[in-house]
Amino acid sequence: MIKNPRTARAPAKINLTLHIEGRRADGYHELTSLVAFAGAGDLLSFEPDTQFSLAVSGPTAIEAGDGGDNLVARVERALRAEKPDVSTGAFHLTKRLPVAAGIGGGSSDAAAALRLLAAANGIALHAPALYEAARRTGADVPVCLDPRAKFMRGIGEKLGPTLKLPALPAVLVNPRVPVETKAVFQKLGLKPGQGTGYGPHPAVTDGMDFESFVRVLKKGRNDMEDAACVIAPIVGHVLSTLSGARGCRLARMSGSGATCFALFETCRQAGAAAKAISAAHPEWWVKPTVLR
Numbered sequence: 088m089i090k091n092p093r094t095a096r097a098p099a100k101i102n103l104t105l106h107i108e109g110r111r112a113d114g115y116h117e118l119t120s121l122v123a124f125a126g127a128g129d130l131l132s133f134e135p136d137t138q139f140s141l142a143v144s145g146p147t148a149i150e151a152g153d154g155g156d157n158l159v160a161r162v163e164r165a166l167r168a169e170k171p172d173v174s175t176g177a178f179h180l181t182k183r184l185p186v187a188a189g190i191g192g193g194s195s196d197a198a199a200a201l202r203l204l205a206a207a208n209g210i211a212l213h214a215p216a217l218y219e220a221a222r223r224t225g226a227d228v229p230v231c232l233d234p235r236a237k238f239m240r241g242i243g244e245k246l247g248p249t250l251k252l253p254a255l256p257a258v259l260v261n262p263r264v265p266v267e268t269k270a271v272f273q274k275l276g277l278k279p280g281q282g283t284g285y286g287p288h289p290a291v292t293d294g295m296d297f298e299s300f301v302r303v304l305k306k307g308r309n310d311m312e313d314a315a316c317v318i319a320p321i322v323g324h325v326l327s328t329l330s331g332a333r334g335c336r337l338a339r340m341s342g343s344g345a346t347c348f349a350l351f352e353t354c355r356q357a358g359a360a361a362k363a364i365s366a367a368h369p370e371w372w373v374k375p376t377v378l379r
Contacts, residue, residue: 093206095199098128098234099184099259100191100227101348101378102341104307107275109282115242116272119288121307123252123378124234127259129183129196131159133203135176139163143180150186151193158197158224165220166204173208185372187265189315189342191227198231236379238291253297255378256357260329260364261346262321262371268343274314283310297352301336304350308339315344322347328368332360348378 101123108117129145141160143153151157159178167173178200184192201217204210210217212232221228226243238247277283289306316323322345329338329349334356338349351357354377361375 093134093203094130094132095202096128096234097131097184097192097195097199097231099125099346099376100195100231100234100342101125101257101259102189102309103304103339103378104288105309105311105342106285106288106307107277107283107310108285110277110279112280114279116275116277117241118243119238119240121236121250121288121291121304122230122239123236123255124231125190125257125259125374125378126376127184127374129192129199130181131196131199131203132179132181133176133200133207135174135207137175139175140177141180142178143182145180145182147182147184147186148180151180151182151196153180158193158228159200162197162200162220162224162228163204165223166201166216168223169216169220170208170210173204173210175204176207178203185261185263185346187267188261188346189266189268189340189344190259190261190346191231191342194225194227195231195234197221197224197228198234201228201232238288250291251293252379253295253300255297255300256351256354257376257378258329258332258349258351258357258361258364259341259346259374259376260325260348260371262319262325262368264319264321264345266315266319266322266344270318271311271314271343274317275311285310301350304337309341311343312340315340319345321345325371328364329360332364334360350378
């Protein structure tokens with residue numbers, strides 16, 4: 088049992104928008120996405136030790152796994168490749184978020200591990216080695232290093248400045264059906280070098296009030312939503328359920344799915360909607376939260 092472990096939250100990453108700009112000649116898809124982070128998430132603890140180890144517990148521990156493919160293990164190896172003298176330790180991941188769900192759970196876990204390792208080794212959070220380890224581990228890991236709202240562009244490696252968004256009461260719903268990101272990109276059908284031509288992302292500025300922000304957000308979109316609904320039709324059912332909730336101002340899919348979110352003006356509305364949806368669909372993962 089680890090005594091007095093250092094801990095870090097690994098909040099769910101929510102793509103409020105996800106615009107696919109096109110596909111590069113090397114096959115990667117270019118995107119522009121406004122990202123926020125939820126109050127809901129996983130929890131990672133750490134204690135310095137001579138060897139790396141990882142234990143995983145929690146409601147979704149089995150799906151996450153504790154082997155070498157877990158992103159916490161991968162990012163620890165990536166940081167040691169950048170800084171061979173880095174001190175490692177024992178990690179314990181309490182896994183609460185659904186896996187392969189479009190909310191960057193594994194990426195956020197990896198970013199939390201980097202923050203803990205940075206603190207243990209006196210590495211600044213803006214150090215190039217930390218960012219490079221994040222980039223090498225996964226496209227969503229860099230944006231999760233500092234889990235505050237911002238734009239991510241390119242294939243996820245180009246990060247904009249932190250944005251001050253209004254508090255966004257929300258309900259997250261995952262039907263417990265995993266959706267593979269690669270399959271959704273394939274369903275989009277873009278050829279290398281082909282652009283979408285859908286137009287620029289609507290402008291988002293610091294300090295917008297709730298009403299102004301929602302109006303702008305409605306002009307955005309998630310370009311992976313239609314493809315995900317074809318692969319997993321239940322995503323459409325989730326979106327319809329959220330859209331029909333009393334007080335819902337916007338319902339949209341996050342990432343490549345299958346998690347969807349709905350925004351509400353108040354936490355009371357979000358809580359009531361989550362309670363009603365949970366009662367109607369006890370097999371779904373439903374979480375009221377606030378996005379920031």
